[in-house]
Amino acid sequence: MDVTIIAEITNDGLHSSTAQLVAAATSLGASPVILCPGGIGASDAAAISGVARVISLMGDQFASFDGGSWVAALDAAAGDGVIFAAATANGRELAARLATKRRIPIIQDVIGLEPGLTITRPIYSGKAVEKSTCEGACVITIRVNAFEASQSGGSAEISTVNHSADVAVAIKEAIQKATERLDVSEAEIIVSGGRGLGSIENFSKLEAVADQIGAAVGASRAIVDEWGLPHSMQVGQTGKTVVPQLYFAVGISGAIQHLAGMRSSKYIVAINKDPDAPIFSVADYGIVAKWEDALPILSSELAKLQ
């Protein structure tokens, strides 16, 4: 099978999800070609085991993100078969445009692949799972952390393709993030709070515990809306879908929309005073207690681990 991968890149180079895309391709018996927009991360991509070739895709448009002009170049360089991208905001936009440009199917946010090609993805924010099949060429985005990354140790050849295109989106102003706190979609551990915390003043106590273990801080929709927290913190159907190693749900009852966003976490710890709270249905470790009593003990226990 002919697989082309659109590398997921960051300001610093190759994003770790690119090696996961390679693993997804090799699981189908393919030796993928990786396209690196702007040439970013090309040498790291070439070092991923199982990669056939790396193409540094060069053009003026790669100075900033613009889906239309990036896709013009990706279309010129990508193979005719199956195309993979990471199911991130930019990856999804590129994948959708490229599929439409080629008039081939697009399937987003895939969590499983079988030769043939059978594709598994969650729908209704994880309230159901869909299996579909695609014959021939298609574009697929793969959920970050759904596949174990391919190891390094490869030494693929790197070539360069130049393809400039007119940019439609111009950057007017860059705004730095106020806090350096980790984003929930990137974090290995997330500490999330809900309405049970009572007031926004108590939310800082949760942040302090998160800081102890380098965790990201999440929130339920209710308190994002009512306490004016940044929407980027919201976990759930109208927020982020997260898959950390460990998810602490503190004072979160577990509305169906919240469960949709975090139920795939590897381990879930719930702290809630209501023993019947729906959050306990997905918790690996459920603690029936007031958060006011449990949080200080959690903090001191975590301190002992450092």
Added chain:
Amino acid sequence: MGRLEEGVLMADIAVLLKQVPDTNAKILVSGDRVDESAVNKWSMSPYDEFALEAALQSKASSGGVVTVITCGPARAAKMLTDAAAVGADNLMHIKVDDLTALDSLQVQSLLAAAVEKSGAGIVFCGKQAADTNAGSTGPGVAELLGVGCVTMISEVSIEGDSCTALRPTADGAERVVLSAPCVLAFDKTLTDLRRPNVKGIMMAKRKQIESVTAEDLGVDIGTAQVSISSHRPPPKKPAGQKFEGAESVPEVVSKLREEAKVL
């Protein structure tokens, strides 16, 4: 590009709306498919609500016509009427009995043709729908129309044919500018959504819905290239361990370390 009204360039906006099971609704699988007849409430997809609100705010500040477009079965007409009740001017319904039988490209082709029919130069939509969660429609419609697109927008301002939008980046956010014709896909924004008043509801009831078919739009949607083999409920998690009282926290922390090995 654009329509002049007394010498002023009007920002006419087409808003793409999708009717989805309410996010509170239980999703049941019967046979090999999600059972749509078991959905107790259908709603406008949440991100589309923010797109509609942004369009109505643009209309309030600088004029222009807001056309709402949906692709779906008969029940989706109610959502268009709801949009009219908060201020949408024109309602367009692309009648499709079973939307789930169409693939993304087919839906995009219908929507792009409807946008062209509406005459709007600016297209607003949600960043993804709450059922498929895909996010292909905005960028795909942009590709079919051959125009620029920005997704994940949380703020927008429009002057003439110039749109300034705020989108997130790894380092924070950036303000970007693009010219109409273009497609803007919205994330949740900070604004409160307007609620209809009695007058709005009464007016909306009398508002005509322009009902169109693929044939009316001159679109040959062909056949779906993706075939769905099955829907299943999510795998059930084995029951977890439950502990009583805050005094159990040390035991849980120790289990996270020794048993789960995640601390």
